[in-house]
Amino acid sequence: MSKKFKRSYRFALRTAFYISVFLSGLMALILYIDFSSVLWVLIFFAILTYLFSFLIIQYRVERFIYRRIKKVYDNVTLLDSATLTPNQITTDMSSLTREVKKFAENKKLEIETLKVREAYRKEFLGNVSHELKTPLFTVQGYILTLLDGAHKDKAIRKKYLARANKGVERLIYIVKDMDMITRLEVGDLHLNLETFDVVELIQASFDLLEMKAARKNITLTFDMDYIEPVYVRADRDRIQQVLTNLIVNSIKYGKHGGTTEISIENLVRNKIIVRVTDNGEGIAKEHIPRLFERFFRVDKSGSRKEGGSGLGLSIVKHILEAHGEKIFVESVFEVGSEFSFTLEKQEKVSEVVAES
Structure with a gap:
């Protein structure tokens, strides 16, 4: 329970402590010095209290928000904490809102890109499978027919071997074309x-x-x-x-x-x-x-x-x-x-x- 209390109120406690120390010191200074005018003392005290309270709260809030935004940057690989500076942080949380919105947009774009790539990958694998499957099954069908006894007939044997050879040639044709595209994509094909x-x-x-x-x-x-x-x-x-x-x-x-x-x-x-x-x-x-x-x-x-x-x-x-x-x-x-x-x-x- 104490751990939760410290985590929840640590910022407020430290800020109140800094203000209390300053006010106590200021009051001690006023009591130590003999002022002839009570009104002047009140005005002086009010101005110093206001200025210090503004500065300490502004500074503390900015550091509080900055540290937590930087932690978000460090924990998320899409955000670069090197681009974040304390001057970007304001007490109205505009920087935090802007950076979180940018992160959400980048994440959405990444997800959409991955969906498109996944759809393309599935379609590409399906097309490759279909293109290779047809000649492979053709060749296998003719060879199995020959093994089942058709090889004894010379005319059928010659015809089926010729058709099987056409299927193999188609496979070689597809593989050569795929190899060429791969070499072109990686820049490995020499142009004469x-x-x-x-x-x-x-x-x-x-x-x-x-x-x-x-x-x-x-x-x-x-x-x-x-x-x-x-x-x-x-x-x-x-x-x-x-x-x-x-x-x-x-x-x-x-x-x-x-x-x-x-x-x-x-x-x-x-x-x-x-x-x-x-x-x-x-x-x-x-x-x-x-x-x-x-x-x-x-x-x-x-x-x-x-x-x-x-x-x-x-x-x-x-x-x-x-x-x-x-x-x-x-x-x-x-x-x-x-x-x-x-x-x-x-x-x-x-x-x-x-x-x-």
């Missing part, structure tokens, strides 16, 4: 920067994907005839991967008899912008902010029939960010989409010759 003609690179990508586009009767074309080369400074192989992924994506979601068109425009003095435009399905507005997330698919069922790892756009984004460039997307649902990205332009042909 060189100067090259981006028009020639786009044409090479068209030639590579011509048969894939032909199956859906999609035309791969430039917006105009580029007679002069357009030189850029980048990693040729990685930019070809960017172009390939964007063109494949436009074919995958393009309509039969549609068009995938690429244009090259000057953006600023040392930058160009490459636009990949199609007249396919388009993307709903609510899906655009998540397009570059790993394994995110607008149409989960339809896109899986088309194949792919679900990592193509994420890889595109990370490759361009590794170059210090940006990618943009504009789309209208059921009208078409346009993906565009910037590259560093190389102005003079002489610079290319000198580097070669």
